[in-house]
Amino acid sequence: MARLPLDCTPGELLDTLVESLSTLLLCAVAAADERVEDAWRREPAANAPELAGRERAPESAEHRIGLAVRRWRRELEEFAEDEVRELDRSVAPDPELVAALVATALLGGRRARTAGEGLAERIGAHGALRLRDRGGRLLVAHVDGVMHAERERRLAPLDALDVHAEPQAELIAALSVLQKER
Numbered sequence: 132m133a134r135l136p137l138d139c140t141p142g143e144l145l146d147t148l149v150e151s152l153s154t155l156l157l158c159a160v161a162a163a164d165e166r167v168e169d170a171w172r173r174e175p176a177a178n179a180p181e182l183a184g185r186e187r188a189p190e191s192a193e194h195r196i197g198l199a200v201r202r203w204r205r206e207l208e209e210f211a212e213d214e215v216r217e218l219d220r221s222v223a224p225d226p227e228l229v230a231a232l233v234a235t236a237l238l239g240g241r242r243a244r245t246a247g248e249g250l251a252e253r254i255g256a257h258g259a260l261r262l263r264d265r266g267g268r269l270l271v272a273h274v275d276g277v278m279h280a281e282r283e284r285r286l287a288p289l290d291a292l293d294v295h296a297e298p299q300a301e302l303i304a305a306l307s308v309l310q311k312e313r
Contacts, residue, residue, distance in 0.1 A: 143229035145204060150232045153193075153200045156274065160192055160281045167285065190283075196277055203273040205235060207266050214254055214262045224253040233259075233266050 141157075148169035171177050211230035217225045232253070251259040 141225065141227040144231045145208075145227070145234055146230075148238055149200050149204050152203075152238060156196045156200065156277055157193055159278070160196070162165050164280075164285070192281060197278065199277045199280075201272055203269060204230075204234070206269055210262055210265050210269070214258050217258065218254060229254060229262070230287050235264050236263055237270055 158248060196299040208230040209224065211233060212226040215226045215229055229250065234244045235243045235249060237243075247259065247263065250262070253259075254262065
């Protein structure tokens with residue numbers, strides 16, 4: 132039977148998992164920011180006045196990511212409540228415990244196999260599989276959404292320059308003509 136850490140409630144476990152997921156996503160965003168900043172310093176246009184006001188507020192990214200991960204938790208808890216409600220047993224498991232087990236199973240990888248087994252013991256194999264699938268799709272959607280939103284925020288100054296493929300194609304064609312004339 133899967134057990135929580137001895138000094139931890141299901142809510143505390145969920146809090147810790149949410150905090151860890153937020154930190155992981157924030158680290159991924161910060162690492163991408165560092166790579167972009169490093170590449171940007173080597174660009175001739177780095178000092179262009181139109182691009183001087185690029186966003187550099189990691190605390191706002193931390194806030195946005197935290198909100199998205201907490202939203203994922205709330206939706207996962209709702210899925211767990213739905214699954215527990217479907218049970219015909221007179222003694223249904225605590226939905227918060229079910230949510231903690233599915234979150235552990237989703238975020239813990241192979242090492243969290245016992246959480247998946249404990250989930251199946253509490254809500255049945257089909258319910259556990261259904262909940263893991265729904266929770267997994269939800270997790271992927273939220274992580275993709277966070278990363279996409281953060282990428283779009285960083286690309287906004289470039290998009291504001293309103294440079295499209297047409298001028299680039301014209302420049303490449305002009306360069307080809309110049310190279311042929313040499």
